[in-house]
Amino acid sequence: MSLQYSKLTPATPPETDFPPPGTPDIEIARSVQPQSILLLAQQRFGLPGESLVPFGHYKAKLDMAYVDTSDSAPRGKLVLVTAITPTPAGEGKTTTSVGLNDGFNRLGVRSSVCLREPSLGPCFGMKGGAAGGGRAQVIPMEDINLHFNGDFHAITTAHNLLASLIDNHIHWGNETGLDPRYVSWRRVMDLTDRSLRNMVCGLGGAAHGVPRETGFDITVSSEIMAILCLADGRADLKQRLGNIIIGRRSDMTPVTVRDLGVEGSLTVLLKEALQPNLVQSLEHNPVFIHGGPFANIAHGCNSVTATRAALALNDVVVTEAGFGADLGAEKFIDIKCRHTGLRPDAAVVVCTIRALKMQGGVPRSQLSVPDLAALREGAANLERHVRNLQQFGLTPVVCINRFPDDTEEEMSLVQSISESLGVRAVPADHWALGGEGATELAQAVLDQMDEGTPEVNFLYEDSLPLADKIRTIATRIYHAGSVEFTTVAKRQLEEYESLGFGHLPVCIAKTQYSFSADSSVKGAPSGHMLPVREVRLAAGAGFVVAVCGDIMTMPGLPRHPAALDIALDENGLVVGLT
Template identity: 55%
Template sequence: MAYKTDIEIAREANKKPIQEIGKKLGISEKDLVPYGHDKAKISAEFIEQSKKNKSGKLILVTAINPTPAGEGKTTTTVGLGDGLNRIGKNAMICIREASLGPCFGMKGGAAGGGMAQVVPMEDMNLHFTGDFHAITSAHNLLSAMIDNHIYWGNELEIDQRRVTWKRVMDMNDRALRDIVTSLGGVPNGFPRQAGFDITVASEVMAILCLALDLQDLEKRLGDIIVAYRRDRTPVYCRDIKADGAMTVLLKDAMQPNLVQTLENNAAFVHGGPFANIAHGCNSVVATKTALKLTDYVVTEAGFGADLGAEKFMNIKCRKADLAPSVVVLVATVRAMKMNGGVAKADLGTENVAAVRDGCPNLGRHIENLKSFGVPVVVAINHFVTDTDAEVDAIKEFVAAQGSEAILSKHWEFGSEGSADLATRVAEIADADMANFAPIYPDDMRLMEKIETIAKRIYRADEVLADKKIRSQLKDWEEQGYGDLPVCMAKTQYSFSTDPNLRGAPTGHSLPIREVRLSAGAGFIVVVCGEIMTMPGLPRVPSSEAICLNADNQIDGLF
C-alpha cells in the first residue's frame, strides 16, 4: 500500500483560520498578532492576564535513544494531543520550532508526521515567524558590539584572548567552527581567533526559552558573560550596553506562536534549543501559558530521555516551577530491533528475539524517568511492518518493569489511532500519582551534579575531567554560580559518549572536554566527548533534494 508523504498530507489539510483556533482557547482577535491566515503570535497582555487562571496537567513526551529506524517523538506528541481532544478532554500541545540546519542536513523537520502533524508544515520547517532570525541577529549584535568596543579603545580592558562570546548562524557549517576574524589591517580591528555555533546552541536561545517575560529576558541578557579581563574578572553583556537593543530585537520573538494540528487542535510552537548541545525544551512562556488555557498540555523534550527529559526535569522544571503529571516514553519495534543488532535494511522482517535483545535501552529509560518520581507510560509508535508478536514482546518487557506499554497508531489514523493511549494517560494524570523532584539539589557541588547525571542517568563508572576543568568549576562556585544546574552536551545516540554504543551500556567513562558558564540562561554547559556545537552537513545533505516544483510548491522537504 502506498502512503502519502508528510508534505502531501499537510497540503491537503483543512485548516481553519487562526482566529478560530484562538477562540477555542479563549483568545480574542485583538490578542492575536496574525502572520498570514494560519499562524499568529499571542500578545504579552493576554499572557499576563491568563496567569490568574488555574493550571492544567503537564504531560511530557520523551523517547528512547534515537536510531536511524526512527522513533516519532513529535508525531506521538501531536497524536496524543489530538487523541486527548478526541476523547473529550480540553488539551493542546507545546513543541519546539525547527532549525534550518538539520532541516537541510539529515535530521529532518519538527512538525510530526503522517496523520499527526502540525500545520503549516512548510512554514514551520523553514522561516516560520522569524524567531530564529531574531535570535541570530540579537546574538550577533552583541558579537559586533564586543569587537566594536575593543576597536574604539577597549575601555573595559577586555583580554582579547579571553573573549568567550562566539557568533551564530542557523545552518550546519563546519567550516565556521574555528576562524580568525578582523584580518586586513587597522580599519578591520584586532585579529583574534573566534568561531560560530549553530543558533539553537546560542545562550540567547536558551535565555528566550527560560525567560518569564520581557523584563526577565533583559535581565538575563545583561547577565551573559562575554569575556574576561587579564585579572580574570568577567565582562557582562550589560557592560557592553547591548542588553537593551537585544531585547528590542527579541520583543516579538518572546511571544508564543499559535498554529494547529491536522485535526484543528491548538498548538504552541515556540523556541528551539537542541537537546544534545542545549536544554532541548520549548519556551517556558509557551508552556506556562498553555497550562492556563487548557486542562492538559502535551509537550516534548528533545532526543532521548537521557538528554531531553533529564534537562526538562533538572533545568526547565526547576527554573520554571513546573511538575509533569506523567511521562510518555516513545519506542518503536524497529528501534528495538536495531538496538538488538538488526541492520536497517532487515528491519521489515519479523524478529522477536532482536526486539527482546533491544529492550534494555527502553528499560533503562523507564528506570531513569521513574527516579524523578513521575509515572511512565510507554507509547509504541506503530509502523505498518510491525507484527503482533513483536509488539507483545515490548508490552511484556515493559510490564516486567512495572509500567505499561500501549500501541498507538496515530501516524496512520490520527486521533482515532491514539485514543487508547490518550485515555490511559489522562487517567494517570488525573490520579495525581506523581511526586516529582529533580535528581540533585541546588546546593550540590557542580562536579557532583555532573557525576550524579553521569552515574545515575548514563550509568558511567567515572567522569574524566582534567585539573583545568575542575579548577574552573571551583572558580565558578566561588563566584556564586555553584547553585546552577548543569546542561550536558553529549551525543544523543547512546547513553555513553560513543554514538555507536547502543543498548544499555555499563562500564564506560564520561570524558569532559570543556565547560561553559551560561550565566544569563542560568546553567553550566558540560561538553562531553566529540559533540559539536556547530554541526556539519552529511555526505548527502537533505538540501540536495529540496526544490520548487512546476507549481512552485516545495518538494523534497519530507
C-alpha cells in the same frame, strides 16, 4: 475520566480524503485546508482577534497580555513526552506528541501541544523537519520547517549584534578592560557549516579590528536561545541578557553584557520573538511551537512562555523534550522545572519495534523481519529510560508507535516487558489514523493522572558542587562508571565555583545516539567513562554546559544533505522537504 472540557466543544476533525500510505508528509499536510488561526483561537480559547498577531491566515503570535498565567489562575495538567535513544529507524516523538494531543481532543479533553521550533540546519542537513509525520502533523508544514515567524532569525541577529558590539567596544578604547584573548562570545548561524567552527577575525590591519580567535555555533546552541526559552516575560528576558558573561579581563574578572550597556538593544530585537507561536494540527487542534530544539547541545525544551500560556488555556498540555529521556527529559526536569516551578503530571516514553530491534543489533535493512531475540535485547534501552524517569518520581506510559510491519508477537513482548517494569505500554496508530489512532494512549495517560499527582524529584541539590552534579547525571542516568575531566575543564569548574555559579544546574552536551559518549554503543551500556573536555558558563540562561566527547556545537552536513533534494516544482510548491 475526570478531565472534561470546561467551556467549549472540541473542533470536529476535518473530513479529508487523505492520500494513500507512503505519500510524502508534505503532500499529506497539503491535503488539509487549515482553519483561520483567528477563528481557531476564538472558538477554542475564547480569545479576541486582537490577542493575536497574525502572520498570514494560519499562523500567529499570541499577545501574553490576554492570558492570565498568575499563580491564582486555573492551570492545566502537564504531560511530558520523551523517547528511547534515537536511531535511524525513527521513534516519532513529535509525531506522537501531535497525535496524543489530537487523541485527547477526540476524548473531549481541552488540550494543546507545545513543540519546539525546527532549525534550518537539520532541515537542509540530515534529520529533516520537526512538524510531525503522516496524519499526526502540524500545519502549515512548509512555513514551520523553514523560516516560520522569524524567531530564530531574531535570536541569530541579537547574538551576532552582541558579537559586533564586543569587537566595536574593543576597537574604540575598551573601557571595560575586556581582554581580547579571553572573549568567549562566538557567533552563530542557523545552518550547519563545519568550516566555520574555528576561525580568526579582525585580520587586515588596525582599521578592521583586533585579530583574535573565535568561531561559529549553530543558533540553537546560543545562550540567547536558552534565555528566550527560559525567560518569564520581558523584564526577566532583559535581566538574563544583562547577566551574560562575554569574556574576562586580564585579571580574569568577568565582563557582562550589562557592563557594555547593550541589554536594552538585544531585548528590542527579541520583543516579538518572545511571544509564543500558535498554529494547528491536521485535525484543527491548537499547537504552540516556540523555542529551542537540540537537547544534545542545549537544554532542548520549548519556551516557558508557551508552556505557561498553554497551561492557562487548557485542561491538559502535551509538551516534548528533545531526543531520548537521558537528555531531554533530564534537562526538562533538572533545568526547566528547577528554574520555573513547573512540574509534569505524567510522562510518555515513545518507542518503536524497529528502533528497539536496532538497539538489539539488527541492521536497518533487516528491521522489517520479526526478531524477538533482538527485540528483547534492545528493550534494555527502553528499560533504562523507564527506570530513569522513575528516579524522578514519574510512572511513564510507554507508547509503542506502530509501524505497518510490526507483529502482534512483537507488540506483546514489549507490553510484557513494560508490565514487568510497573508501567503500561499502549500501541498507537496516530501516524496512520491521526487522533483516532491515539485515543487509547490518551486514555491511558488520563488514567495515570487520575491516580494522583506525582512527587517529582530533582536528580541533585543546588548546593552540590558542579563536578558532582555532572558525576550524578553520568552515573545515575547514563550508568557511567567514571567521569574524566580534562585539565581545561577542571580549571573552568573551579573558576565558575569561585565566581559564585556553583549553585547552577548543569546541561550535558553529548551524543544523542548512546547513553555513553560513543555514538556507536547501542542498548544500555554500563561502566563506561564519560569524558568532559570543556565546560561553558551560561550565566544569563542559568546553567553550566559540560561538553563531552566529540560533540560539536556547530554540526556538519552529511555526505548527502537534504538540501540536494529540496526544490520548487513548476507550480511554485516546495518538494523534498521531510
